[in-house]
Amino acid sequence: MAELVLNNIKKSFGDIEVIKGVDLKVSHGEFMVFVGPSGCGKSTMLRMISGLESVTEGSIHIDGADVTHEAPSKRQLAMVFQSYALFPHMTVEQNIGFGLKLAKLPKKEIEEKVAEVARVLKITDLLPRTPRQLSGGQRQRVAIGRSIIRHPKIFLFDEPLSNLDAALRVQMRLEILRLHTRLKTTMVYVTHDQVEAMTLADRIVVFNHGKIEQSGPPIELYNHPANIFVAGFIGAPAMNLIATTLSTDKQGTYIDLDGLRLPFNLKANAVDKMSVTFGIRSEHLEVCTNDSPDFQAQVEIIEDLGSESLLYLQTNFSTEPLTVRVSPENDYRTGQKIGIQVDKSKMHIFDTETGRNMS
Amino acid sequence: MADIQLPHGTGAPSAKPFNPWPVVIFIILSILAVLFLAPTVGVLFSSIKTTKEIAFGRLWDFPTSVYWGNFADILSNPSVQGYFVNTLLITVPATVISITLGILNGYVFAKLPFRGSGILFLVIISGMFFPPQVILIPLFRLFNGLHLIDTLWSVIFIHIAMGIPICTLLMRNFFATVPNALREAAILEGASEWQVLTKIALPLSLPALAVLVTLQFTWIWNDFLWPLIFIQSDEKRTVMLGIVNLKGQYSVAWGVQGALSLLASLPTLIVFLFFQKYFIKGMTMGAVKG
Known part of the structure; x- marks a missing residue:
């Protein structure tokens, strides 16, 4: 559990400014969803929070500590990628235990923790398999397992359901919600799918052209859109x-x-x-x-x-x-x-x- | 139009026209195989025949008896044992060091690009385009000044340097196929750049490594030019120089040379057979998405 504060974040690639000053506070245990069309800067924002992308201007604070220039591994975050990013040469068990092994935990303890995570995610049978032998949904579950095992302060999700088919997406959406209810960890979730945003979020942030158009609870955004962009983006079918x-x-x-x-x-x-x-x-x-x-x-x-x-x-x-x-x-x-x-x-x-x- | 063709055509003869291509290709490949294998067979025959037999022009006759004397001569010759040791002392470090440098270069160029890294990569790769003959004389003068002539070091250094471009190119291209998300996932799990390389990128690049080890080992082991130029004394000679050295002053010892040639090709064959399985293993491995 942690609080995340973004202070006037700006990001430029060369002369192109992709994030134009973002201020945001994500509270303890909040499920925050970044939503917006392709190229609006929501994924870049997430990558800056993770530390994979540097910040051009502004500062990032996790639990009061300034982590703007902290290495990604020091921020105690976990990220679930759209492509799952499972290590293909390792078994599911090794994938989930990878971070703990790097942290040089005793082998016995790693085994116990992996078994516990596998039980929670119902993937115990899959532990000896390699990612290649798994379906899309199973891979995503393993990726989630790898991220929850270290008890990170904040979970970052980068369009985690985009590669799944429609039926599985709905099912995984529910599972992520259950996970949030149980872990009560701060989560930041990026999607371009406004239905995903509406159903998952405690609060939605609508991005467009590197700026926040509006942020608030899903229903507030639906009933009181701050501008034409939010009105047209949130809700299906779109507002007339x-x-x-x-x-x-x-x-x-x-x-x-x-x-x-x-x-x-x-x-x-x-x-x-x-x-x-x-x-x-x-x-x-x-x-x-x-x-x-x-x-x-x-x-x-x-x-x-x-x-x-x-x-x-x-x-x-x-x-x-x-x-x-x-x-x-x-x-x-x-x-x-x-x-x-x-x-x-x-x-x-x-x-x-x-x-x-x-x- | 609704004719059903039974497999192996048990019914009426099919009207399919005769396709000559498989036969033509088979014949061409067979001829090529014979052409490629002939020298090897010649060497094999010469190694198990007496010098007298070969001198009488019976090299290509199918051997009726096997003469082991050539191998006995080779194996009991202390110089030959020295040749093998020298070649190993050159090949193993040169292979290991050139590939290690290629891995480090390749990883940086593929995953950690910096300003000007593209140009630097091209500069390194351009090293491949200089034929050895061009750099031979300046190198000889350089090594002479450094007192490296007639040492194994001279050949080790030159093979490391000559190996860097191809090793860098191959490893960079292979690392480029390892998805960035894997590196980022590992970094978020707490891995250092070194751990990303050794625990993620390298295990995924075993096929490229296998190709490189086989190529470099074979190339350095079989090299004739550089030892010929830089090595003068008999106790520092490599196997390839040794084969030439075995010919007598007035006669050619075909049988002994054939036997040493066969023995000299064993290490490269072993390396190839050992790494061959990684070629297959690497190809069946899944990437990020299946």
Whole structure:
């Protein structure tokens, strides 16, 4: 268990600045997930925490101690790699016990600890095998075993599930959660999969272009995205985003979607006729059963997902289709005209220029 | 179109056209094998025949009896024993040192690059492109000045130096195939760079090592040029010089030379057979992902 503090971390490769000043505090036992698109700097950030990558500017503190220039092995961290990074010439047993052997622990003690870890991860049968003889899920379990045996202060996961197939990914996700519940160790987990981030994290940090866009508990990010990027990145299907302009009159601020007036109480200062982006999640649009819908739309595509269905709708005010979640027991047809009602309490308005959430 | 072909064509004769290529390739390979093996067979025959038989032109006749006298002569000759010891004293240290330096160089170039390391690598590799004849005279003058002429050291040094480029190239290229994640995982487990090299990178590079040991050992053991230039006294001669030295002043002792040639090729054969299994072992080993 440890607390991790990042102070104004910057990283440049030559002239290219990939991390542009990151401040972050990860508390004792917290499960922190770094999420973002490819090349956003989340993996570089993790590698700097591990010490595998040097820090250009700023400082890293673990449990109050400045480890910015400390060697990776001195930081008492463990890392699970996307490629598992198991040593192919060693058996599972030797792989798991590798760190202890380097630390010159007595052979008997290593054997006992390896056996204990293997029992916890249910891989006792695999101990005499080599990594080549294991499936992807088994390899990942061995990699996790190798990292937990030394009781590190912080676990680092670098996209550990990306090489697994979808079903196994869900299973391993649960196992990692169980592991965290039992060990209560601080964990920093990097992924580009926002579903993984939502399900695992105590707190999510959304990275983009080497900066933190927003950090907070998954539900907070989902319900109150700080900007357009987070709104579009968190949640599947992505939030409906419609470019429009803001208007102000005596009654207040509103947007006009093809004759539909949607009023807003904005926190930020609004300027009349400024470009804004209207955001609404697919579950906050409802197919209208009465005869006073907010707007009319035409069904373009229907995706049946089993537990729910997604309707992609053509409207007069948006070039991109709008997504609406509906019950799977529906009888909509493509081309059908339907009325839609907007949940007025769940609407977002973003400043198109700065991306900031104004609502 | 739905004809079913039975294996080995027990039914109607198949209409498949005759493909001459396997036969042609077989014949060409057979001819090549005979051409390559002929000298070896010649040496073998000469070693088990008397000088008289060979002088009468019966070298290529299939031997009806085996004459062991040539081997007895060789084995009882104290100079020959000296030749073997000298060659071992040159080959083993030169092989070990050149490969060790190649491993260290290769690891740094593959895993710990620094500013200018690419250029430095090319400079080292360019050492391979100088033919020995070009550096022969300057080297002779240098070694003469250092009083290394007629010592085993001269040949050891030259083979270490000549071996560094190829050893560096081969090890660097092999280390480059060892995934960086393995090095990083080992470092996070507490391994030093030296431990990464000895416990991870080297065990994974056994095939490259096996190739290098075989190549270097054979090349240095069989070398004729450098000992010929740098060694003058009989008690410092290597086996290859010894073979030439065995010819008499007025006659050629084919039988004795043949016997020594065969004995001289045994160590390289043993090295090859010993390391051969690592070639296979290395190839079946899994990398990071299966």
